[in-house]
Amino acid sequence: MWIGVLIFKNPEAWGGYLQPWAAGLLPIPLGQAMIGTAILDITIGAFLLIDFLPWLAALVGAIHLVIVLTVSGITDITVRDIGLLVGTLALMIDSLPQWMLNKITLQKL
Amino acid sequence: MTFYALLFTLAAIGISETVYLIRKRLLSEKPICPIGENCVLVLTSQYSKIFVIPNDVLGLLFYIMASFIAGFLVIGIEPVVFWSFILKLSVAVGTLLSLFFTYLQWRVIRAWCFWCLMSAFTIWLMGIIILASSLV
Numbered sequence: 001m002w003i004g005v006l007i008f009k010n011p012e013a014w015g016g017y018l019q020p021w022a023a024g025l026l027p028i029p030l031g032q033a034m035i036g037t038a039i040l041d042i043t044i045g046a047f048l049l050i051d052f053l054p055w056l057a058a059l060v061g062a063i064h065l066v067i068v069l070t071v072s073g074i075t076d077i078t079v080r081d082i083g084l085l086v087g088t089l090a091l092m093i094d095s096l097p098q099w100m101l102n103k104i105t106l107q108k109l
Numbered sequence: 110m111t112f113y114a115l116l117f118t119l120a121a122i123g124i125s126e127t128v129y130l131i132r133k134r135l136l137s138e139k140p141i142c143p144i145g146e147n148c149v150l151v152l153t154s155q156y157s158k159i160f161v162i163p164n165d166v167l168g169l170l171f172y173i174m175a176s177f178i179a180g181f182l183v184i185g186i187e188p189v190v191f192w193s194f195i196l197k198l199s200v201a202v203g204t205l206l207s208l209f210f211t212y213l214q215w216r217v218i219r220a221w222c223f224w225c226l227m228s229a230f231t232i233w234l235m236g237i238i239i240l241a242s243s244l245v
Contacts, residue, residue, distance in 0.1 A: 002117055005180040049121055050128045 001045030007038035017078070022071035040064060048091075055100075058092035110183065112242040116196075116235055117179040123172035123231050130165040130224055140224060147220030156213050164210070168228055171203055175235065200239055203232040 007014045011034035015023070018030070026033050044064065047057035065085040072078045096104075130152070133140040142148035151157070157164055178196045182189060207229035214221055 001121060001176075002114055005117070005183055008180075009184045045121075049125050051125075051132075 001042050001049070004038040004041035004045065007034055007041065011035050011038065017072045019071055019073055037064075054095040055092050055097060058088045058095065062088040062092060112238060113179045113183045115238050117176055117183075119231050119235050119238075120172045120176035120179060123228060124169060124176065126224060126228060126231075127165045127169035127172060131163075131169065134163065134165065142223055144223045144226075145221045148222045148224060150220045151214055151218055151222035151225055154213075154218050156210070156218065164225075171199060171232075174199060197239055200232065200235050204236040207232045 011031045014037075015030040015034045023030060028036075040060075041064075044057050044061045048054055048061070062085055065081050065088060069078060069081055069085070074082070130140060134152070140148055140152070159167060175196060178192045181192050182196070186192070210225060211229050214225060
């Protein structure tokens with residue numbers, strides 16, 4: 001959530017972490033894309049904070065982190081995102097709802 | 110910046126804790142009581158509400174407001190002076206209320222509630238951080 005607030009403060013500067021090839025793929029201006037990222041970060045954080053659909057928030061968070069690692073590359077700064085990615089995956093697996101677990105178990109049988 | 114990050118983090122802890130208590134109350138479930146066994150006694154006492162509003166709801170509103178204001182101050186949303194004043198005032202009021210509730214647990218109810226103490230320490234820490242930042 002805090003990263004979301006920091007991106008809101010200076011979206012263009014945070015956009016500097018994007019690799020040039022990734023920035024070139026954006027269909028919208030970089031600033032707007034970063035504000036969208038900030039909103040997503042805050043939303044994921046809020047969902048996890050209040051324990052509302054934690055598996056979904058963790059899943060979206062994991063996908064988001066994979067995209068971040070892809071478009072930014074693994075650097076001294078983004079290396080921590082690997083740890084966060086593993087954390088979100090663990091959280092998603094641990095908080096899967098019972099109906100989904102039942103479905104997975106049935107499919108195995 | 111570090112000062113606002115700490116306030117935001119403490120507010121986030123408070124949101125998580127109060128949401129947990131509200132959820133337990135609405136589901137009529139007992140919250141986990143890591144220290145002591147009298148959480149329920151405190152949480153269901155006559156002092157668990159101010160007028161008709163449960164303290165956990167008031168706490169949640171306070172922490173949400175504190176996190177928003179910390180965010181506003183970092184982003185620089187005007188009027189910064191007003192937000193700063195509101196944050197200091199609300200933390201001051203929260204600190205005094207927490208002192209009062211802690212006294213009630215100690216002397217009146219004679220039972221300790223882990224979650225209430227945790228919330229009190231969170232608000233006191235917010236107060237200490239604000240005081241320390243004004244000294245620097």
